[in-house]
Amino acid sequence: MDAILFLLFAAIAVVCGINLVVQTHPISSALSLIGVMGSLAVLYLLLGGEFIAAAQLIVYAGAIMVLFVFTIMLLNSGAEKKTLKTTKARWFGLPLLAGFLGVIAFIIQGALPKAEGVKFGAFTGGTAQQIGWKVFTQYLLPFEITSVLILIAILGAIVLARKEID
Amino acid sequence: MPELPLPTSVPLSWYLLLSAILFALGIAGFLYRRNIITVFMSIELMLNAVNLSFVTFSYKLKQVDGHIFSFFVMVVAAAEAAVGLAIILTVFKNRRTLEVDEIDSMKY
Numbered sequence: 286m287d288a289i290l291f292l293l294f295a296a297i298a299v300v301c302g303i304n305l306v307v308q309t310h311p312i313s314s315a316l317s318l319i320g321v322m323g324s325l326a327v328l329y330l331l332l333g334g335e336f337i338a339a340a341q342l343i344v345y346a347g348a349i350m351v352l353f354v355f356t357i358m359l360l361n362s363g364a365e366k367k368t369l370k371t372t373k374a375r376w377f378g379l380p381l382l383a384g385f386l387g388v389i390a391f392i393i394q395g396a397l398p399k400a401e402g403v404k405f406g407a408f409t410g411g412t413a414q415q416i417g418w419k420v421f422t423q424y425l426l427p428f429e430i431t432s433v434l435i436l437i438a439i440l441g442a443i444v445l446a447r448k449e450i451d
Numbered sequence: 452m453p454e455l456p457l458p459t460s461v462p463l464s465w466y467l468l469l470s471a472i473l474f475a476l477g478i479a480g481f482l483y484r485r486n487i488i489t490v491f492m493s494i495e496l497m498l499n500a501v502n503l504s505f506v507t508f509s510y511k512l513k514q515v516d517g518h519i520f521s522f523f524v525m526v527v528a529a530a531e532a533a534v535g536l537a538i539i540l541t542v543f544k545n546r547r548t549l550e551v552d553e554i555d556s557m558k559y
Contacts (some may be wrong), residue, residue, distance in 0.1 A: 287459070287460055287461055288459070288460070288461050291461045291465065291466075295465070295469045298469065298473060299469070299476075299555070300475050301472070302472070302476040302477075302496060303476060305476070305480055305489075305492065305493070305496060306476055306479050306480040306483060306484070306493070309486075310486045311486050311489050311492075313487045314480075314484075314488075315488075315492060318492050318495060318496060321473065321496060321499060322499060325499055325503055328466070328469075328506075329506050331461075332466070332506050332507060332509070332510045333510060334506050334509070334518050336518065337502075337506060337518045337521055339524055340522060341502075341525070344525050344526075344529060345495075345499070345525060347526070348529060349495065349528060349529055349532045352532050352533065353488065353491075353492060353532070353536070356488065356536045356539060356540065357488055359540070360488075360539075360540070360543050361488065362488065362548065362549050365484070365485045365489075365549075365550065366485070366550070367487045367533075369551065374483055375483075378479065378482060378483070382478065382479055383473050383478060385478075385531055386471060386472065386475050389468075390468055390471065390473040391470070391474075393464050393467045393468060394464060395465045395466070397463055398512055401460075401463065402459070402460025402461055402462050402463065403460055403461045403462075403463055403466065404460045404558070407510075408509075408510050408513055410513065410514070410515045411515060411518050413497065415499060415509060415515050416515055416517075416518055416519060416522070419515055419516070419519055420519060420522075424519055427523060431509055431523060431526045434526075434527070434530055435526065435529070435530055437530075438529075438530035438531075438533050438534050439533065441533075441534045441537065442533040442534055442536075442537040443537075445534070445537035445538055445541050446537040446540050446541065446542070450521070
């Protein structure tokens with residue numbers, strides 16, 4: 286059951302990721318990215334991260350992608366034009382990318398030769414209680430700094446996007 | 452019904468390989484696409500791939516720290532999306548284009 290769920294959602298993630306790169310219209314790419322994020326949330330659940338799976342769905346697939354879709358709608362951007370550089374990049378880029386993936390797969394196989402398999406329910410430390418405990422004791426300073434970061438981001442977004450009033 | 456040749460538990464390296472594949476797809480989108488919004492979405496795909504690696508290693512080490520790192524990555528990604536999309540709006544307002552090749556006034 287674990288393997289079936291993993292293979293199903295990994296396949297969905299990879300197909301949606303390829304679709305994101307291949308599609309020329311940004312709204313198709315945005316919808317594929319939502320597919321990737323949803324299937325990654327299921328994989329987080331399989332790895333025992335229930336809090337992070339919920340945060341993935343709410344923050345990423347919910348809030349951030351709504352921002353993206355809203356911007357695409359606001360700018361009314363159409364499909365992009367094909368240039369000469371795109372075909373050149375395809376001939377050089379795809380073999381380089383395949384080589385990069387091959388090197389990473391070799392390193393992963395070498396670093397984890399006989400790692401144990403992932404069993405659903407073997408790790409139950411990812412609950413909201415455990416994460417809250419760690420965040421508010423050991424990681425309290427980074428947590429407070431991120432709140433300042435969010436505040437600065439809000440101010441920056443408002444300053445950048447507002448209309449100039451003379 | 453014949454027994455499928457599937458392992459009962461998924462090897463840990465498969466999760467890392469999936470993370471590597473998604474990261475490579477993010478790089479490809481970042482370099483191929485000419486639309487600035489799609490380029491930005493490819494960055495989000497790369498951040499997601501790294502998050503999957505964090506959660507996988509968190510499982511391997513039986514520590515919750517990896518979850519907290521990926522939680523911080525999500526927070527930073529949210530801030531980055533807000534500021535980045537505001538910048539894209541400003542660029543479009545000034546130049547009437549979203550093609551990254553045409554936004555090159557700092558090159559000359």
